[in-house]
Amino acid sequence: MIEKALVKRSSKSYWAWIIFLLVLIAVGFAAYIYQMTQGFAVTGMSRDISWGMYIGHLTFFVGVAAGGVMIVLPYYLHNVKEFGRITVVGEFLAIPAVIMALLFVVVDIGSPMKLFNVYLYATPHSMLFWDSVVLPCYLLLNLVVGYSVLQAENKGVHYKKWVKFLALVSIPFAFSIHVVTAFLYSGLPSRHYFLTAMLPAKFLASAFATGPALIILICFLLKKLCGFDAGETAIKKLSTISAYAYTATLFMVGCEFFTAFYSNVPGHKAALQYLFFGLHGHNQFVPLMMVFVALAVVALCLMIPRQNRDNPITLGVGCACIFLTMYIEKGLTFIIGGLSETPFGEIASYHITVPELLIIVGVFAIGFLIASILFKLVVVVKKDRDVDAFPQEDRAGLAARLLAKGSDK
Amino acid sequence: MENMSRRKFLKLGGAAAVGLGAAVVTKTADAAQIGGSYQKDSARMQAKNWGMVIDMSKFSEESFNACVEACHSFHNVPNIDTKKDEVKWIWKQTYEQLFLDETHEHLSAKYKDQEFMTICNHCQEPVCVRVCPTKATFKNDQGVILMDMHRCIGCRNCMAACPYGARSFNFKDPRPYIEEINPTYPTRMKGVVEKCNFCAERLALGQLPLCVELSNGAITFGDIDDPQSGVSKLIAENFTLQRRANLGTKPKVYYIV
Amino acid sequence: MYKPRNIIIGVIAFLALIFFPVWSSLFTTGEAVGAEISLDTPMINAMENPKCVEDTEWMRANHMKLLADWKVEVVRNGNRIYVAEDGQKYLASLQNTCFECHSNYDEFCLKCHEYNNVSPTCWTCHVEPTVVEEGNK
Numbered sequence: 001m002i003e004k005a006l007v008k009r010s011s012k013s014y015w016a017w018i019i020f021l022l023v024l025i026a027v028g029f030a031a032y033i034y035q036m037t038q039g040f041a042v043t044g045m046s047r048d049i050s051w052g053m054y055i056g057h058l059t060f061f062v063g064v065a066a067g068g069v070m071i072v073l074p075y076y077l078h079n080v081k082e083f084g085r086i087t088v089v090g091e092f093l094a095i096p097a098v099i100m101a102l103l104f105v106v107v108d109i110g111s112p113m114k115l116f117n118v119y120l121y122a123t124p125h126s127m128l129f130w131d132s133v134v135l136p137c138y139l140l141l142n143l144v145v146g147y148s149v150l151q152a153e154n155k156g157v158h159y160k161k162w163v164k165f166l167a168l169v170s171i172p173f174a175f176s177i178h179v180v181t182a183f184l185y186s187g188l189p190s191r192h193y194f195l196t197a198m199l200p201a202k203f204l205a206s207a208f209a210t211g212p213a214l215i216i217l218i219c220f221l222l223k224k225l226c227g228f229d230a231g232e233t234a235i236k237k238l239s240t241i242s243a244y245a246y247t248a249t250l251f252m253v254g255c256e257f258f259t260a261f262y263s264n265v266p267g268h269k270a271a272l273q274y275l276f277f278g279l280h281g282h283n284q285f286v287p288l289m290m291v292f293v294a295l296a297v298v299a300l301c302l303m304i305p306r307q308n309r310d311n312p313i314t315l316g317v318g319c320a321c322i323f324l325t326m327y328i329e330k331g332l333t334f335i336i337g338g339l340s341e342t343p344f345g346e347i348a349s350y351h352i353t354v355p356e357l358l359i360i361v362g363v364f365a366i367g368f369l370i371a372s373i374l375f376k377l378v379v380v381v382k383k384d385r386d387v388d389a390f391p392q393e394d395r396a397g398l399a400a401r402l403l404a405k406g407s408d409k
Numbered sequence: 410m411e412n413m414s415r416r417k418f419l420k421l422g423g424a425a426a427v428g429l430g431a432a433v434v435t436k437t438a439d440a441a442q443i444g445g446s447y448q449k450d451s452a453r454m455q456a457k458n459w460g461m462v463i464d465m466s467k468f469s470e471e472s473f474n475a476c477v478e479a480c481h482s483f484h485n486v487p488n489i490d491t492k493k494d495e496v497k498w499i500w501k502q503t504y505e506q507l508f509l510d511e512t513h514e515h516l517s518a519k520y521k522d523q524e525f526m527t528i529c530n531h532c533q534e535p536v537c538v539r540v541c542p543t544k545a546t547f548k549n550d551q552g553v554i555l556m557d558m559h560r561c562i563g564c565r566n567c568m569a570a571c572p573y574g575a576r577s578f579n580f581k582d583p584r585p586y587i588e589e590i591n592p593t594y595p596t597r598m599k600g601v602v603e604k605c606n607f608c609a610e611r612l613a614l615g616q617l618p619l620c621v622e623l624s625n626g627a628i629t630f631g632d633i634d635d636p637q638s639g640v641s642k643l644i645a646e647n648f649t650l651q652r653r654a655n656l657g658t659k660p661k662v663y664y665i666v
Numbered sequence: 667m668y669k670p671r672n673i674i675i676g677v678i679a680f681l682a683l684i685f686f687p688v689w690s691s692l693f694t695t696g697e698a699v700g701a702e703i704s705l706d707t708p709m710i711n712a713m714e715n716p717k718c719v720e721d722t723e724w725m726r727a728n729h730m731k732l733l734a735d736w737k738v739e740v741v742r743n744g745n746r747i748y749v750a751e752d753g754q755k756y757l758a759s760l761q762n763t764c765f766e767c768h769s770n771y772d773e774f775c776l777k778c779h780e781y782n783n784v785s786p787t788c789w790t791c792h793v794e795p796t797v798v799e800e801g802n803k
Contacts, residue, residue, distance in 0.1 A: 110563020
């Protein structure tokens with residue numbers, strides 16, 4: 001079936017896009033080789049800020065992967081039929097997202113040739129060990145479930161019972177990947193920005209805002225590029241989920257502010273001050289956080305009123321704002337903010353470097369490549385099997401194609 | 410076999426390969442020892458729980474610098490002068506920086522800026538050991554927190570976890586930054602974390618840590634679980650401070666101010 | 667498409683290729699010459715009965731495994747003393763025991779490792795005497 005993604009009805013622009021991504025991957029790989037030969041001195045990380053952009057991106061993309069469950073859970077657990085057409089989109093979104101998350105771990109490891117020590121000397125009291133268990137498991141589950149569901153659709157049959165069973169198993173896994181990732185940070189005794197029981201909940205809420213928002217954007221893109229229609233009710237339901245989860249996330253961000261500033265405990269305030277207002281003359285993230293605040297306001301205005309959510313344009317902009325703000329909050333600033341106050345009460349700053357940036361771009365390109373192939377596969381299969389999903393399609397042409405397909409056999 | 414499609418065959422083959430791989434991996438991980446047997450040196454320093462008391466009033470600038478010099482040159486610690494990439498096992502920090510929770514804005518500059526020796530606290534409840542995904546950082550039978558450089562993957566989780574800033578990462582190959590390599594001790598490779606080891610290699614052969622020997626009596630080293638030891642008596646008789654005692658890590662480096 | 671003749675020819679060609687080392691040795695004469703390693707160091711020369719921690723043959727076959735055991739016993743278990751099969755005790759240390767006698771890394775370790783095309787990762791951290799001499803000049 002996978003061959004369909006590669007050859008069937010591939011336009012020139014599709015191939016150009018794939019080649020463009022391959023070039024970016026090559027550049028990223030070259031930057032990675034450079035980092036490995038020169039050492040991590042070529043990144044922005046330091047003795048004080050020992051985790052930086054890579055681990056930030058890991059956190060964010062674990063969230064994106066977990067967000068896919070907001071389609072899978074209602075469909076398999078509550079029988080929300082409207083999601084039937086796009087469950088596979090949720091599952092297939094998780095695959096590149098988990099792969100990106102894992103790659104962001106790999107590029108962050110100082111001695112990657114010893115990486116498998118994590119499994120050789122399994123250490124249950126380490127949260128990083130559990131992360132390296134649940135992430136590959138979740139990847140495998142989504143691969144098997146997503147592929148099996150699509151394969152069944154391709155054959156024109158209903159998927160098997162065990163596929164549904166695995167889909168149900170993947171639901172707690174989706175929660176666990178993000179909770180374990182939050183535990184990586186929220187269990188560290190001296191980092192006040194991390195040390196909060198709110199963290200796993202905040203991560204999950206932001207994931208359930210970001211995931212559906214991204215799926216809506218992907219559905220819009222698929223509609224524009226291939227005429228694939230996810231269905232109006234499905235989009236509406238997704239936008240509602242995203243809006244509520246986003247509001248909950250911002251509420252929790254607000255709670256962090258209240259606790260820090262009302263209690264007035266310096267350690268609790270430090271990271272928020274550094275990120276949003278600048279502290280001890282270090283204010284490199286302030287402009288970015290102002291963008292975060294502005295976009296968050298826009299997102300709330302666009303996503304809460306129902307008539308705005310029903311309008312594709314405002315919905316699209318709202319979803320983009322949700323995605324961007326969460327990327328800023330979780331992906332770009334969370335880790336660095338948390339580590340910015342050193343154990344000696346000073347503020348350390350972080351300046352991203354070119355090799356680091358290129359490696360990040362390379363990992364993004366790998367994710368986009370996998371996503372492009374997978375979503376192409378979805379569209380090609382759906383075109384043959386789910387006629388209703390392509391309302392603008394020339395019916396006569398489709399009938400001719402289906403007829404030709406029949407005579408192939 | 411006739412019913413077996415190519416697809417099924419490939420699937421089965423893949424599963425078998427994964428199984429075989431797992432079996433090989435498990436086998437290498439717990440392979441048996443060969444040759445003779447092993448024992449500890451009979452001269453090994455004995456203690457249940459090594460700890461340290463540093464009396465800053467007895468510490469001269471001169472002997473402190475001698476400690477740093479001796480420790481870093483013996484352990485092949487590179488001398489990298491950019492703050493971002495630096496590696497250090499023992500260094501100076503002011504009172505205000507070291508005892509964040511025991512200072513206040515009006516504290517006299519005389520005390521605020523007093524300098525203190527800073528090393529790994531060899532905590533009784535070490536966070537670094539808890540978070541390490543490979544047990545590369547571990548606590549030995551005498552309560553010393555050690556690092557197995559062979560096993561460290563360089564994930565730097567321990568650095569984010571350590572409340573004392575005791576850990577350094579080799580951001581680059583350290584060898585060009587070592588003025589004179591000590592042939593009796595290994596260097597590190599780029600991509601691993603390192604820190605003070607309470608001179609475990611010396612304790613094993615019956616010698617005190619280098620800084621203790623060179624401190625001219627300012628540092629006392631001993632078993633904090635033994636009430637008769639020098640450190641226990643000093644702690645009993647003097648007012649001592651621990652760094653960030655409120656975090657529950659139970660650090661074992663005590664300071665007499 | 668399906669031509670058994672081509673497949674059989676292909677299989678034979680493939681087998682011939684992968685068994686090249688076996689059949690090519692039939693046409694070569696003489697015995698394989700091992701790496702020439704040198705034991706000419708001051709410490710070894712001063713010994714009456716030169717002997718490593720274990721028998722030479724055993725060491726040749728097992729030194730990598732023995733060193734891997736030392737690494738675990740010394741670093742993780744604090745067992746710094748190796749009691750050899752003959753009861754003799756040694757400090758288990760690559761830099762402080764092995765190199766005391768084998769002070770000629772290039773002529774001893776390296777030659778054989780190169781001959782066998784192995785590159786052990788020991789030397790990224792453990793300093794061989796030549797590095798110390800060159801680095802400290």
